[in-house]
Amino acid sequence: MKLSASDFIQRKGVKPIPMLTAYTCPVARGIEEAGVPVILVGDTVGMVEMGFDSTRDVTIEHMEYHIGAVRRGAKETHIIGDLPYLTDANPEIALASARRLMAAGADSIKLEGPKLDVIEHLVANGIPVVGHTGLTPQTAESFKKVGNTSEDAQRILDEALAIQQAGAFMLVIEHVPATLGLSITQSLRIPTIGIGAGPDCDGQVLVINDAMGLGDYWPPFSKQYAHASKIILKVATEFASEVETMEFPNNILQFTGTGRR
Numbered sequence: 001m002k003l004s005a006s007d008f009i010q011r012k013g014v015k016p017i018p019m020l021t022a023y024t025c026p027v028a029r030g031i032e033e034a035g036v037p038v039i040l041v042g043d044t045v046g047m048v049e050m051g052f053d054s055t056r057d058v059t060i061e062h063m064e065y066h067i068g069a070v071r072r073g074a075k076e077t078h079i080i081g082d083l084p085y086l087t088d089a090n091p092e093i094a095l096a097s098a099r100r101l102m103a104a105g106a107d108s109i110k111l112e113g114p115k116l117d118v119i120e121h122l123v124a125n126g127i128p129v130v131g132h133t134g135l136t137p138q139t140a141e142s143f144k145k146v147g148n149t150s151e152d153a154q155r156i157l158d159e160a161l162a163i164q165q166a167g168a169f170m171l172v173i174e175h176v177p178a179t180l181g182l183s184i185t186q187s188l189r190i191p192t193i194g195i196g197a198g199p200d201c202d203g204q205v206l207v208i209n210d211a212m213g214l215g216d217y218w219p220p221f222s223k224q225y226a227h228a229s230k231i232i233l234k235v236a237t238e239f240a241s242e243v244e245t246m247e248f249p250n251n252i253l254q255f256t257g258t259g260r261r
């Protein structure tokens with residue numbers, strides 16, 4: 001059953017919330033089958049799937065494409081769509097962008113930073129909003145941890161409270177000290193979802209490519225549950241060799257398959 005914004009608020013303090021990013025249909029299908037209640041189609045897609053150096057290169061069309069693919073794979077899961085860089089530049093632009101992502105299949109929208117007028121406008125127009133504080137990659141100068149000084153920690157805590165006040169139903173906190181993750185979580189009535197924000201958030205999110213070990217760099221706060229890059233190398237090497245030796249296609253093996261294609 002697809003969870004709503006108010007279901008997530010009610011879950012705070014009751015049961016931790018796992019969240020994964022996804023960008024494609026089969027990955028989304030696997031995440032839904034595993035019972036993960038919420039998928040983020042993040043603008044990380046630009047860096048982990050599209051080969052850009054920054055999430056700033058991601059466009060609204062890219063996000064529509066990936067949200068559509070994820071929705072087709074995960075029909076019963078709450079999907080958060082990320083508003084890409086500058087598509088939330090002011091309340092009207094943000095509303096038009098958010099409507100495009102909702103039409104593509106998102107159930108709610110995430111945006112970075114304390115854009116309080118934007119959040120208020122989206123919520124007033126019926127768009128459920130997820131905030132994002134701490135490290136905000138669209139405008140950050142580096143990917144280093146933030147909130148290390150007491151002044152910066154206080155600024156981020158104040159931002160979190162303001163984002164909640166503006167109407168967000170959930171808050172992603174990225175790459176801050178665990179003590180700050182805890183104090184934000186204790187100060188808010190909406191659930192916090194940490195990524196590199198310590199163990200005390202109401203939920204945790206990982207970028208699926210990091211969790212799968214796909215790529216060649218993973219942030220220090222992620223965990224690799226598999227090493228998919230090695231599997232790709234093995235598959236490609238064996239396939240190339242079998243074509244060259246003319247073993248394939250005489251040796252076709254079908255391990256699984258649902259007969260969907």
Ligand code: KIV
Nearest residue numbers: 021042043044172195
């Ligand atoms: O874009 C994204 O995937 C994100 C996560 C890192 C939280 O914002």
